[in-house]
Amino acid sequence: MHCVRKVIDDLYWVGANDHRLALFENIHPIPRGVSYNSYVLLDKRTVLFDTVDWSVCRQFLENIEAVLKGRQLDYLVINHLEPDHAACIEEILLRYPKIKIISNEKAFMMMRQFGFHIDERIEEVKEGDTKSFGKHVVTFVSAPMVHWPEAMVTFDTTNGVLFSADAFGSFGALDGKLFNDEVNFERDWIDDARRYFTNIVGKYGPHVQALLKKASGIDIKIICPLHGPVWHSNLGYFLDKYDKWSRYEPEEKGVMIVYASMYGNTESAATILASKLVEKGLTNLVMYDVSNTHVSYLISETFRLSHVVLASVTYNLGIYPMMHSYLMDMKALNLQKRTFAIIENGSWACKSGTLIREFLENEVRDMTVLDEKLTLNSTMNEDNLSDMEVLADSIIKSMK
Numbered sequence: 001m002h003c004v005r006k007v008i009d010d011l012y013w014v015g016a017n018d019h020r021l022a023l024f025e026n027i028h029p030i031p032r033g034v035s036y037n038s039y040v041l042l043d044k045r046t047v048l049f050d051t052v053d054w055s056v057c058r059q060f061l062e063n064i065e066a067v068l069k070g071r072q073l074d075y076l077v078i079n080h081l082e083p084d085h086a087a088c089i090e091e092i093l094l095r096y097p098k099i100k101i102i103s104n105e106k107a108f109m110m111m112r113q114f115g116f117h118i119d120e121r122i123e124e125v126k127e128g129d130t131k132s133f134g135k136h137v138v139t140f141v142s143a144p145m146v147h148w149p150e151a152m153v154t155f156d157t158t159n160g161v162l163f164s165a166d167a168f169g170s171f172g173a174l175d176g177k178l179f180n181d182e183v184n185f186e187r188d189w190i191d192d193a194r195r196y197f198t199n200i201v202g203k204y205g206p207h208v209q210a211l212l213k214k215a216s217g218i219d220i221k222i223i224c225p226l227h228g229p230v231w232h233s234n235l236g237y238f239l240d241k242y243d244k245w246s247r248y249e250p251e252e253k254g255v256m257i258v259y260a261s262m263y264g265n266t267e268s269a270a271t272i273l274a275s276k277l278v279e280k281g282l283t284n285l286v287m288y289d290v291s292n293t294h295v296s297y298l299i300s301e302t303f304r305l306s307h308v309v310l311a312s313v314t315y316n317l318g319i320y321p322m323m324h325s326y327l328m329d330m331k332a333l334n335l336q337k338r339t340f341a342i343i344e345n346g347s348w349a350c351k352s353g354t355l356i357r358e359f360l361e362n363e364v365r366d367m368t369v370l371d372e373k374l375t376l377n378s379t380m381n382e383d384n385l386s387d388m389e390v391l392a393d394s395i396i397k398s399m400k
C-alpha cells in the first residue's frame with residue numbers, strides 16, 4: 001500500500017523510512033531510523049527526483065505508481081549517486097522504459113562504475129543548464145563534495161523548490177511527518193541533524209560554503225533534502241546552522257569533558273573538574289566517557305561547543321586508543337577553532353598529555369591548547385587540587 005505526502009501543488013514526496021538499519025554507512029548509529037526522500041513532479045512531463053535505498057524500494061515503487069495514476073515517468077533527475085539514493089535507478093529504468101535520466105557527466109560515469117545498465121537513455125547537464133518540464137523550469141547547480149564529487153542540486157525556478165541532495169538532510173525517520181514545522185525540530189531533531197552534517201559532510205566545510213554562496217543568489221522557498229524533514233518555513237534557522245557548521249564556528253559557549261579511564265581515577269578527576277566549573281558558574285557543560293560514546297556523537301558535540309577538556313590515561317606509552325580514535329576523527333573531519341584543556345594520567349611514564357597537545361598543535365588546524373594542565377599520577381590527591389583550580393580558572397577565563 002502506498003504512503004505519500006503532498007509537498008506543494010503538483011509535487012509529492014514518495015520516499016520511505018527505514019527503522020531497521022542499525023548503522024548508517026555501516027558506521028553511524030541511527031536509533032531514530034532514517035528516511036530516504038524522493039519526489040515526483042506532475043507537470044506536462046512527469047519527473048522523479050532521485051531514488052531511494054534498496055531496502056525500501058518496494059514501498060517507493062508503490063508510492064510512485066500511486067502518484068502517477070497511470071501516467072508514464074518521463075524523467076529521472078539524479079542529484080546524487082550514493083547508493084542510499086541511487087540503488088533503485090535500474091528498477092526505475094525497467095519499469096518505465098521511456099524514461100530519460102538527467103544528470104551530470106561524473107554521475108553517469110559512476111552509474112556505469114556501479115554496474116547500472118543505463119544504456120542511451122540519458123541527458124547530460126552542466127552547471128547552470130535549464131530544463132523545462134512544462135510549467136516548471138529547473139536549473140542545475142553543481143555541489144561538488146556535498147557530499148560526493150558528482151553531487152548537484154536542482155532548483156525549480158517556478159515555485160522556489162530546491163532539491164538539495166544530501167545538503168540539509170538529517171538522520172531520523174519521518175514517521176508520517178514531512179515538514180520541519182510538523183516536528184519539534186529544536187527538541188527532537190537538531191542533534192541528529194548536526195550529527196548527520198558533522199559526520200557526513202563536516203570535512204567539506206569550504207564546499208558547503210560555496211554552495212551556500214550560490215544558494216544566497218536564488219529565492220528558495222522550500223528545501224527538499226534526501227533525508228529528514230522538508231523545510232518550508234523558518235529556512236533561515238537551518239541555513240544559519242549550516243553556515244556555522246561549515247565555517248567550524250561553535251554554536252554555543254560551553255564545555256565538553258571527554259574522559260578516557262580504565263579504573264575510574266581519571267573519570268573521578270574529570271568529575272571534580274566539572275563540579276568546580278559548575279560552582280564557578282559554567283553550567284553549559286556535558287561529560288562523555290570516550291569508551292561508551294559512539295564517536296559520531298562526540299564529533300557532533302565538538303562542533304556544537306566552544307571548549308573541550310580531554311582527560312586521558314596513558315596507555316602503553318601512548319594515548320588511550322578510543323581517545324586517539326576520537327582525535328583522528330576530528331582531524332579527518334577537518335574540525336577547527338576549538339579551545340582545549342588537558343588532564344593526563346600515568347602510573348609510571350605519563351605521556352598522554354604531551355602526545356595529545358602535540359596532536360592538537362600539529363595535526364589539526366587552528367586549535368588553542370591552554371598552557372595550564374593537570375597531571376595525575378594514578379589518582380587525584382590533595383597535591384593536585386591547586387593545579388585543578390588553576391585549570392578551572394583558565395578555562396573560565398578563556399571563555400570570556
Ligand SMILES: Cc1cc2nc3c(=O)[nH]c(=O)nc-3n(C[C@H](O)[C@H](O)[C@H](O)COP(=O)(O)O)c2cc1C
Binds near residue numbers: 262266317345348351
Ligand atoms: C594496559 C595499561 C597500560 C598502561 N600504560 C601506561 C603507560 O604506558 N604509562 C603510564 O604512566 N601509565 C600506564 N598505565 C596506567 C594508566 O595510565 C592510569 O594511570 C591508570 O590506569 C589509572 O587511571 P584510571 O583509573 O583512570 O584507569 C597503564 C594502564 C593499563 C591498564
